[in-house]
Amino acid sequence: MSEQMTQEQLEAVMGLIINAGNAKSDAMEAIQAAKKxxxxxxxEKLKTAEQGLVEAHHAQTGLLTAEASGNPMNVTLLAVHSQDHLMTAITFNDLAKEVVEVYQRLAE
Known part of the structure; x- marks a missing residue:
């Protein structure tokens, strides 16, 4: 599979996308709950979002470890997309924590 990802790589990339996407959704739900x-x-939603990010990081670490061991992955649009999802989710989660804190302060 010189031009494509292996099944293991594809599973890791999809794990990144799914877990990062779930984390971002949970962070958004945390903001909505705080707003109410x-x-x-x-x-609880922020904790769940953090768990999703941890799972996504595990998938990413697997890919990085494989590459460091001499088994590089061809860079595909899907692989780039997965990294984009992870970085967006991390940023969104950090911002959600701040927004929830602002809502808490306003409620006091």
Missing amino acids: GDFQAAE
Whole structure:
């Protein structure tokens, strides 16, 4: 498969996309819960988002480890897309934490 990803690489890339996407969705739900004043739900969603990011990082680490071991992956649009999802989710999650905190302060 010189021009394509292996099945293992494809699974890792899809894991990145799915877990990062779920994390971003959970972070958005945390903001919506905080907006309604439900700070317990917001904190739970932020924790779930963080778990999704950890899972995405595991997938990314697997790809990086394979490359460091001499088994590089061909860069495909799907691989780039997965990295974009991860970085966007990380940034969005960081921002969501701040927004939830602002809503908490406003509620006090």
